[in-house]
Amino acid sequence: MVRKRDGGMTKTGTIACAALALALLTLLTLLCGCAQKQATTEIFAMDTVMQLTAYGSGAERALGVAEGELARLDAELSAQRTSSEIAKLNAGGACENKEVLRVLARALEIAERTDGAYDPTVYPLMQLWGFGTESAHVPQQTEISDALGAVGYERLSSVTAPYALPSGMAVDLGGIGKGFAAETLRTCLQEQGIRSAVLSLGGNVTLIGSKIDGSDWTVGLQDPDGDGCFGYVSGKDVSVVTSGGYQRYFEEKGRRYWHILNAKTGWPAETGLSSVTIVSADDTLADGLSTALFVMGLDRALAFWRESDDFEAVFLLDSGEIYVTQGLQGSFRSERSFEVIAR
Numbered sequence: 226m227v228r229k230r231d232g233g234m235t236k237t238g239t240i241a242c243a244a245l246a247l248a249l250l251t252l253l254t255l256l257c258g259c260a261q262k263q264a265t266t267e268i269f270a271m272d273t274v275m276q277l278t279a280y281g282s283g284a285e286r287a288l289g290v291a292e293g294e295l296a297r298l299d300a301e302l303s304a305q306r307t308s309s310e311i312a313k314l315n316a317g318g319a320c321e322n323k324e325v326l327r328v329l330a331r332a333l334e335i336a337e338r339t340d341g342a343y344d345p346t347v348y349p350l351m352q353l354w355g356f357g358t359e360s361a362h363v364p365q366q367t368e369i370s371d372a373l374g375a376v377g378y379e380r381l382s383s384v385t386a387p388y389a390l391p392s393g394m395a396v397d398l399g400g401i402g403k404g405f406a407a408e409t410l411r412t413c414l415q416e417q418g419i420r421s422a423v424l425s426l427g428g429n430v431t432l433i434g435s436k437i438d439g440s441d442w443t444v445g446l447q448d449p450d451g452d453g454c455f456g457y458v459s460g461k462d463v464s465v466v467t468s469g470g471y472q473r474y475f476e477e478k479g480r481r482y483w484h485i486l487n488a489k490t491g492w493p494a495e496t497g498l499s500s501v502t503i504v505s506a507d508d509t510l511a512d513g514l515s516t517a518l519f520v521m522g523l524d525r526a527l528a529f530w531r532e533s534d535d536f537e538a539v540f541l542l543d544s545g546e547i548y549v550t551q552g553l554q555g556s557f558r559s560e561r562s563f564e565v566i567a568r
Contacts, residue, residue: 233293264288269300271402272357273427279414280421280437285530287417289331290297292408298406301325304348304397315348315395319387326384328405328509335401335513336378339529343347343517348397353491356484361475363482369491376488404512407431407464411508428467431508435461441556446539449499455541456549456559464508469500469541485519496522499543504553505536514538523548531568 243498264284267276275295277288300324303309320326332345349372355361364372375393390396398405403426411433414422422433423442432442441461445454449471451543458465470483471492487494501519505511514536518526523540530538537552547563554565 230523232368252353266292268292268295270295271303271399271406271427272305272404275427276412276425278423278425279419281419283418284422287414287419290417291413294409294413295406298402298409302328302398302402302405304395304399309400311396314388314390317389317392319389321386321388323386326386326388328401329388329396330384331405331509332396332398332401332513333378333381333384335510335517339514339517339521341378341488343400343513344376345396345398345400346376346377346378346381346394347394347486349487350486350488350491351397351484352395354475354482354484354486356475361482363477373491376491400516401509401513403427403429404466404509407512428469428472429464429508429512430466431464436442437536446502446541447500449541455561456539456547456555456557456563458502458504458539459556459558460504463504463506464511465502465504466511466515467500467502468519469498470494470519471499485516487520494520496520497543498523498540500541501526502539503536503542504538504556507535511536527566530566 231348262282263278263280263286265276265278266288267274300306300308301310301324304311304315306312310322314320326560330343331496336344350369353364353368353372371501374380375395380391380394407424407426407429410424411431414433420434423435424431424433435441439460443457443459444465446456446458446467448455449469470481470485474481474483483493485494486492496519498519501515503511503515503518518529518538521529523542526538526540537550539553539557542547547559547561549557549563549565551565551567
């Protein structure tokens with residue numbers, strides 16, 4: 226391990242309930258100076274506010290096409306929409322939609338790779354806890370145990386059309402949905418001739434190409450407990466995806482319960498991590514791994530990273546310590562001390 230200190234950036238910040246708004250403001254601030262035929266649009270999809278910014282001729286028209294793609298994906302993949310393909314699948318129907326089945330197959334691939342640290346079958350548990358609803362509460366252990374009987378990616382067969390879930394099981398592709406959306410939008414915008422864009426999809430930031438001047442983009446990583454960013458990642462043609470317990474939670478009897486669940490126990494994952502940020506050229510993978518590595522905890526996550534070659538990561542611990550994987554050395558900076566983890 227190499228301990229490194231880098232300074233020069235001033236803390237600004239967020240609190241949990243305003244996380245998205247200030248994250249967007251941070252991003253917009255960092256984008257200043259790239260104003261060559263810029264177009265920006267904002268849309269609510271996949272249960273979050275998304276902001277798309279593109280540069281170059283035809284940017285406004287291209288974003289109009291991208292908005293349509295987002296709306297279409299939301300209608301297909303949202304487990305909460307009764308008319309969606311996923312809702313129909315969860316209700317016992319058979320799915321023949323090739324795109325939806327492709328996302329499900331990718332979800333199972335990531336679940337297997339992470340040994341269930343990411344598991345798309347946790348939906349019965351999410352419903353039981355009521356995250357994102359006014360009925361959010363801590364269930365009884367007996368209720369959790371019952372719900373666990375309907376959880377487990379291992380029980381799902383290979384994804385071929387027509388595809389149906391085992392009786393009683395349900396899936397939620399939200400853990401990789403925004404990543405897949407980013408992947409789709411990246412292709413969509415590039416087909417429209419866009420070579421420079423930033424997609425801010427909730428906790429996901431996807432960088433398409435570089436800035437107009439050829440330099441890297443810079444993305445601020447939200448400080449869950451402070452007034453801004455604890456660090457900054459620079460790059461191009463990657464997704465920077467952060468998962469943390471501060472993003473969606475409720476409190477009961479003075480204790481905080483967040484939405485990132487351990488599919489083995491049915492309880493919120495408590496591993497000493499405050500947030501995990503994944504940097505990868507694979508948009509969908511980055512989304513799934515941000516959840517998975519949070520569930521794994523630092524030691525297991527680092528072992529997993531050492532066996533991989535398709536992502537880098539930044540870990541913020543509850544203690545405030547920061548660990549950065551070796552591939553981000555030179556791309557990550559912070560006013561705090563941090564350790565660079567070698568392979």
